[in-house]
Amino acid sequence: MSIDNSIVRKVGKLAKIKIKESEENKLLDELNNILGWVDELKKVDTEGVEPMLSVFNESMNMREDKSDSKFSNNLITKNSPEKKAGFFVVPKVVE
Amino acid sequence: MTDFSAIDITEAKKLLSQKQITATELTEFFIKQIEEKKELNCFITNTFDIALKMAKESDEKIQKGSDLGILEGIPIGMKDLFCTDGVKTTAGSKMLENFVPFYESTVSQNLWKNGAIMLGKTNMDEFAMGSANTTSFFGNVLNPIRSDDQKDLVPGGSSGGSAAAVASGQCFAATGSDTGGSIRQPASFCGLVGFKPTYGRCSRFGMVAFASSLDQAGPITKTVSDAALMLQSMCSYDDKDSTSSKKLIPNFSDYKKFDLKGKKIGLPNEYIIEGLNEEIKKKFDQCINIFKDCGAELIDITLPHTNYALPTYYIIAPAEASANLARYDGVRYGLRENSENLDDLYQTTRASGFGDEVKRRLIIGTYVLSAGYYDAYYLKALKVRQLISNDFKNAFEKCDLILTPTTPNVAFPIGEKQNDPLEMYLNDVLTVPASLAGLPAISVSAGNNNNNLPIGMQIIGRPFEEISVLAAGSAIELSKV
Known part of the structure; x- marks a missing residue:
């Protein structure tokens, strides 16, 4: 399955990574190479095989549904590029 | 100063226990080594003040002789x-260049609780994605081992800084993380021991996530005996990681009592791949003889889906990464490029x-998960992963351990x-299949090739x-191939 520039642009948007026009063709070639290679898997007969999501097969515990407020808002926003009064700040998204 | x-x-x-040396002396020695070997670029951040403080605390404990940790x-x-x-914790990325966590990973916490001293944070491929330590934002790491023609070689990756630091005597051991070979491959390139335990042995809490169904921490050390000690200190059940195992953690050093006599060692013919270096093949044959000498029985096994492991990995790992790395949005932590528009x-x-x-990898991962391609790529890969895992299950009905080379080639020039x-x-x-199946796997040095590079x-x-794996590793180590 080979992909074209429009798919590269679309996937870039989905991945929220801006792709410069100058980078597009190189990336396209690399992706087509990789996808051509993983296409090998089509040769494998997987009829009736269950997908394996994890190797972990022990039972998982439900934790109690209670908040754990060990960290203050100030601590949690400490690494944020922009914050105000314990909140994260983003550009205005509503008019 | 004594050379440690x-x-x-x-x-x-x-x-230390005989009080012939102190932790402070050891720490000062390694600090000096790190300063002298800066050109290898093994560390992103040095934590010498913390190290000396931790050393002082250890020395006090050793003096009192109470409350001593394994390390x-x-x-x-x-x-x-x-x-x-x-x-600062960067994962080798510009994205986290200035990220300072306000909590400790469970693995590092366990190590400090056991008395280990932190000299610094080691360099790595960006977000652990790489096999040569050439994708780090903080520059390439050099392998301290040079070929006879004196070229700069890669240390392997992604735990390249850890491996190069141990191999060049800048620390006794270092932690690594292995998603598809990131502990074993650099250990192999640097002539060291690298051990990825069973998935679930070490908590993933506080480990910067790459592919969560595969990521597993483990040690890089000089010897198998050290690997057992490091792993002992790193493992624990942790309710902060939903896939942390509750299975009993054995005393890993008991591998010394494990007898390989009568054990069946499987040799998968699928691992003798086209392009496998001749000298590596020769060492592999020598190792077969080591196990024969131990009284083990060598048997041929088949892992028929081995050829599909790498393409399977390169669908699953990027898919999981694309979800995990969605968190780097420029809002809560890490880098931000400002814009008037949120999407921009x-x-x-x-x-x-x-x-x-x-x-x-993020683009690939997003693509294989996107509408219209999910079934053809991601779902297909999950099914092949099951077949790869089944291969191992079937093989382990016939044998107790599996022996393979770690890498198809030795360290290559940067x-x-x-x-x-x-x-x-x-x-x-050769390392990815065991990762997909979540199995414990060790790489040990089996000597050098003709150009003096480790195999x-x-x-x-x-x-x-893990104990039988350590025992088999130890057999190769002791034989000094």
Whole structure:
């Protein structure tokens, strides 16, 4: 399955990574190479095989549904590029 | 100053307990080594003040002789993938260049509780994506071992800084993380022991996530005996990681009592791949004889889906990464490229903060999960993963351990394999299958090739049977092939 520039642009948007026009063709070639290679898997007969999501097969515990407020808002926003009064700040998204 | 670079943890523990040396002396020695070997670029952040403080505390404990941890007074390197409270944790990325966690990863916490001393945070491929330590935002790491023609070689990756630091005597041991071979491959390239335990043995809490169904922490050490001590200190059940195992953690050093006599060692013919280096093949044959001499029985086994492991991995790991790395949005932590528009802020931040290899994998991962392609790629890969896992299950009905080379080739010069991502991915062809199946696997040095470059052998075991894997590794180590 080979992909074209429009798919590269679309996937870039989905991945929220801006792709410069100058980078597009190189990336396209690399992706087509990789996808051509993983296409090998089509040769494998997987009829009736269950997908394996994890190797972990022990039972998982439900934790109690209670908040754990060990960290203050100030601590949690400490690494944020922009914050105000314990909140994260983003550009205005509503008019 | 005494040269401590020739001894291992096991030996240093003896000297510490006999009070022949102090933790402070050890720490000062390694600090000096780190300063003298800066050109190898093994560390992203040095934590010498913390190290000296921890050493002082260890020395006080050793003086009193009480409350001693397994690694009391032992200086180590911490891969910069483990969050360390108050110490910058970058995962080798521009995205996290200034990120300072306010909590500690469980693995590092366990090590400090056991008395280990943190010398610094080791360099790595960006977000652990790489096999040569050439994708780090903080520059390439050099392998301290040089070929006879004196070229600069890669240390392997992604735990390249950890491996190079241990191999050049800048610390006794270091932590690594292994998603597809990131502990075993660099250990192999640097002539060391690298051990990825069973998935679930070490908590993933506080480890910067790459592919959560595969990521597993483990040690890089000089000796098998040290690997057992490090792993003992790193493992624990942790309710902060939903896939942390509740299985009993054995005393890993009991591998010394494990007898390989009568054990069946499987040799998968699928691992003798086209392109496997001749000298590595020769070492592999020598290792077969070592096990024969131990009284083990060597049998041929088949892992028929081995050829599909690498393409399976390169669907599953990028898919999981694309979800995990969605968190780097320029809002809560990490880099931000400012914009008036939120969507544009996300897109420019991620374009600027991630390096080429990471972006490539995120795009692949997003593609294989996107509508219309999910079944053909991601779902298909999950099914093949099941078949790969079944291969191992079937094989382990016939044998107890599996012996393979760790890598198809020895360490290569910096700059090679950079133009074609696929060529770089092939480095992991022999390590990825055990990762997909979540099995414990060790790489131990089996001596050097004619050009004096180390060759690693891999031993894969049944889930949670780390002890037999360590025992087999030790047999190769002791034979001094």
